[in-house]
Amino acid sequence: MASLTYLEAIREGIWEEMERDPAVFCIGEDIGVYGGAFKVTEGFIHHFGSERVIDTPIAEAAIVSAAFGASLTGMRPVAEFQFMDFISCAHNQIINMVAKANYRWNAPAPLVLRGPSGGGVSGGPFHSQNPETYYAHTPGLKVICPATARDAKGLIKAAIRDNNPCLFFEHKFLYRRIKEELPTEDYTVEIGKARTHREGRHVSVITYAAMVYVAQEAAEILATEGIEVEIIDLRTVAPLDRETIANTVKKTNRVVILHEDTKTGGLAGEIAAIINEMAFDDLDAPITRIASLDTPVPFSPPLEKFFLPKVEDVVREARRLRAY
Amino acid sequence: MKKSESKSQAKTRAKVVGKPSPGRSSTANGRRRNGASSDQVPVRKNPHGIPDYRLEVPSFRTVEEWIDGQLRYNVEGNLSPDPPPLRQSKYLNKQQSLEIYRYMVLNRKMEQALENLFKQQKVVGGVYLGLGQEGCSCASAYALREGDWIGPMIRNQGALLVRGFEPRDVMMQYMAKSGAPTGGRDAGSHFGDKHKRHIAAPISMLGDLIPVLAGVALGARLQGRNIACLTWVGDGGQSTGPTYEGFNFAAVQKLGVILIVENNLWAYSTPVDRQVVCRDLADRAIGYGVPGFIVDGTDPNQVYDVTYEAALRAYAGDGATLIEAKMMRMRGHAMHDAAAYVPKPYFEYWKKRDPILRMEKYLLDKRWLTAQENNELIESVQKKIEEDREFADASPYPDGSTAGESVFCDQSVEIPFLYGHPKVKRVEKKKLGAASDVAHFR
Numbered sequence: 001m002a003s004l005t006y007l008e009a010i011r012e013g014i015w016e017e018m019e020r021d022p023a024v025f026c027i028g029e030d031i032g033v034y035g036g037a038f039k040v041t042e043g044f045i046h047h048f049g050s051e052r053v054i055d056t057p058i059a060e061a062a063i064v065s066a067a068f069g070a071s072l073t074g075m076r077p078v079a080e081f082q083f084m085d086f087i088s089c090a091h092n093q094i095i096n097m098v099a100k101a102n103y104r105w106n107a108p109a110p111l112v113l114r115g116p117s118g119g120g121v122s123g124g125p126f127h128s129q130n131p132e133t134y135y136a137h138t139p140g141l142k143v144i145c146p147a148t149a150r151d152a153k154g155l156i157k158a159a160i161r162d163n164n165p166c167l168f169f170e171h172k173f174l175y176r177r178i179k180e181e182l183p184t185e186d187y188t189v190e191i192g193k194a195r196t197h198r199e200g201r202h203v204s205v206i207t208y209a210a211m212v213y214v215a216q217e218a219a220e221i222l223a224t225e226g227i228e229v230e231i232i233d234l235r236t237v238a239p240l241d242r243e244t245i246a247n248t249v250k251k252t253n254r255v256v257i258l259h260e261d262t263k264t265g266g267l268a269g270e271i272a273a274i275i276n277e278m279a280f281d282d283l284d285a286p287i288t289r290i291a292s293l294d295t296p297v298p299f300s301p302p303l304e305k306f307f308l309p310k311v312e313d314v315v316r317e318a319r320r321l322r323a324y
Numbered sequence: 325m326k327k328s329e330s331k332s333q334a335k336t337r338a339k340v341v342g343k344p345s346p347g348r349s350s351t352a353n354g355r356r357r358n359g360a361s362s363d364q365v366p367v368r369k370n371p372h373g374i375p376d377y378r379l380e381v382p383s384f385r386t387v388e389e390w391i392d393g394q395l396r397y398n399v400e401g402n403l404s405p406d407p408p409p410l411r412q413s414k415y416l417n418k419q420q421s422l423e424i425y426r427y428m429v430l431n432r433k434m435e436q437a438l439e440n441l442f443k444q445q446k447v448v449g450g451v452y453l454g455l456g457q458e459g460c461s462c463a464s465a466y467a468l469r470e471g472d473w474i475g476p477m478i479r480n481q482g483a484l485l486v487r488g489f490e491p492r493d494v495m496m497q498y499m500a501k502s503g504a505p506t507g508g509r510d511a512g513s514h515f516g517d518k519h520k521r522h523i524a525a526p527i528s529m530l531g532d533l534i535p536v537l538a539g540v541a542l543g544a545r546l547q548g549r550n551i552a553c554l555t556w557v558g559d560g561g562q563s564t565g566p567t568y569e570g571f572n573f574a575a576v577q578k579l580g581v582i583l584i585v586e587n588n589l590w591a592y593s594t595p596v597d598r599q600v601v602c603r604d605l606a607d608r609a610i611g612y613g614v615p616g617f618i619v620d621g622t623d624p625n626q627v628y629d630v631t632y633e634a635a636l637r638a639y640a641g642d643g644a645t646l647i648e649a650k651m652m653r654m655r656g657h658a659m660h661d662a663a664a665y666v667p668k669p670y671f672e673y674w675k676k677r678d679p680i681l682r683m684e685k686y687l688l689d690k691r692w693l694t695a696q697e698n699n700e701l702i703e704s705v706q707k708k709i710e711e712d713r714e715f716a717d718a719s720p721y722p723d724g725s726t727a728g729e730s731v732f733c734d735q736s737v738e739i740p741f742l743y744g745h746p747k748v749k750r751v752e753k754k755k756l757g758a759a760s761d762v763a764h765f766r
Contacts, residue, residue, distance in 0.1 A: 042759050057576060061569045065534075065538070066570075070546070073540055073743060074547075074741035075741075100527075104509050104510045105506055105509075106518070110739055162735065
């Protein structure tokens with residue numbers, strides 16, 4: 001067993017897949033000699049050579065398209081966005097070229113588009129966003145948002161092995177803040193399966209990525225009051241694990257949906273609709289959403305703190321639901 | 325000019341849209357042999373040193389005129405010369421020339437059949453024609469080898485035929501039938517074939533196939549093969565960001581992407597002079613740092629030779645090539661568009677440069693084709709079109725309930741290497757050490 005940070009887990013996952021499968025290669029900005037803005041691919045170019053660790057011009061549309069083109073020949077590219085905010089520069093390529101390829105012309109696109117997303121680091125409006133829901137909305141894409149080092153490694157490996165385009169959102173707040181003992185043997189984590197992060201009987205919090213830890217802190221406070229919170233870590237936001245979502249509601253009858261992305265049109269609305277479809281009769285209280293403010297992600301620490309969902313929000317809403 | 329401009333001001337006032345052209349001659353000066361130009365005709369260079377294979381360098385520009393309070397396009401310049409014969413090909417033999425000619429005729433007859441099907445309301449949606457551009461599509465695609473890729477756009481339906489699709493495939497695409505290559509999931513020329521014909525399916529957004537084909541060339545290179553990847557973009561499409569991103573990526577990575585900029589003068593209704601200020605789009609090659617060439621897009625020999633040489637550079641690992649093919653789109657953007665905005669003299673000028681008429685004359689003059697053989701060829705193409713039209717017409721529509729299938733590729737599907745096991749550096753397994761503690765944000 002080795003103890004690895006969330007970042008190191010992703011790094012090791014890609015490294016092992018590149019050692020295992022010569023089809024896998026990395027492409028992106030500053031990923032070679034520099035090793036990436038966050039050092040996810042540090043050391044890769046020396047081990048695998050510049051043929052398989054390709055530094056590109058600053059051109060996200062070209063990076064995604066070139067990865068797609070290479071995947072047509074049977075390669076399995078892992079493309080890095082320096083920050084997931086820049087995925088917008090390749091939006092057209094992802095939703096029109098890549099996502100529709102298998103459906104339109106039977107051309108599977110086994111590629112991974114990965115990079116750091118999320119706030120809490122005063123990155124400002126262009127280095128903090130959570131753009132996953134744009135892509136969760138697009139048929140043909142798998143969208144992965146891991147919360148633990150173990151899942152990050154298992155899911156990046158599963159994404160690389162998957163025959164479909166996978167978007168892999170790494171939460172930059174977690175990169176070096178969490179650390180975990182990981183199995184030494186090869187393992188993957190199934191895409192599309194949620195995980196029960198904490199068991200509880202009274203209120204469910206359905207969440208993913210860094211918000212899992214906000215929920216956890218809230219759950220610890222609530223436990224002292226006798227409120228047992230169940231935390232569901234979705235791990236994958238497309239496809240959503242509908243069964244696990246429904247089952248936790250059937251168990252606790254009260255649900256908070258929590259995400260760091262902004263509220264309007266966010267994933268919580270979709271999850272609420274799933275609960276409505278699958279477990280309406282099991283609800284004892286209204287479904288509650290906690291999400292970021294409907295604003296750009298502000299830069300200054302007090303502003304960003306106010307913008308992001310907080311432990312107190314979860315504690316307050318869970319108490320309210322418990323008493324409903 | 326503002327809409328408010330009064331009629332009195334607007335008698336007939338011309339405003340130059342394009343840059344005035346430097347005075348250039350407009351006739352070929354090559355020796356003639358049996359009506360064909362000799363292979364001694366020298367290649368000009370444009371003012372920026374780009375080789376220009378054309379045998380005539382017409383001087384015209386689109387101008388704006390106010391007539392009775394309405395803005396119209398007109399053309400200024402000398403459009404009276406007759407076209408020169410085709411440039412002699414350095415590479416094409418009789419059989420190859422005849423095959424290209426046949427594909428061009430097939431391309432046109434197929435599109436005529438599509439037009440008829442459209443008028444009979446058997447087509448779902450619009451029909452996009454490549455009238456006047458058949459020589460460019462067919463001859464350039466013909467210059468490739470097996471294993472090379474193409475990424476066709478809407479006016480390159482001839483290239484699809486050259487790479488092995490049948491007219492019935494294109495017809496069924498337009499008719500949204502189950503037998504179509506996409507089974508009715510996408511329209512018209514929006515289809516491809518990864519495994520056999522190596523065609524990347526286009527999307528409606530322009531320029532996007534350029535970086536995709538760069539990626540295909542990259543994948544092939546990782547598997548040990550330098551291939552040629554040919555794609556086309558219009559004078560309109562080349563305005564997009566992905567065009568620059570993709571072609572620059574290909575240039576930097578020395579990937580064998582051959583980009584033919586089909587300068588057909590009109591992007592839907594917008595004259596090329598409203599897309600770019602530069603006179604020759606091939607000049608962009610200088611900025612990309614790749615070889616650039618200008619050809620007459622209605623001369624299949626020029627198109628073939630320059631594309632063929634670009635492909636040889638691709639195989640040698642010498643990277644990308646930019647080719648500007650000059651011609652005119654002889655119909656509207658799609659069937660609904662009468663192209664009333666195109667000044668008539670343009671049509672008259674380019675009609676004389678119809679690539680099929682020019683190629684036919686070339687073959688007849690060269691005695692590679694007799695009038696009787698030509699009639700037989702046209703008849704056999706017509707017969708093929710009739711058969712395919714009947715086949716396509718009889719094909720059923722897809723079962724609507726299959727609409728939900730194959731959004732994703734099943735994990736049981738094996739995705740093969742198209743060019744063999746990757747030829748990448750062999751690595752011994754090595755444990756990865758800790759990442760250094762450097763981060764852009766904490």
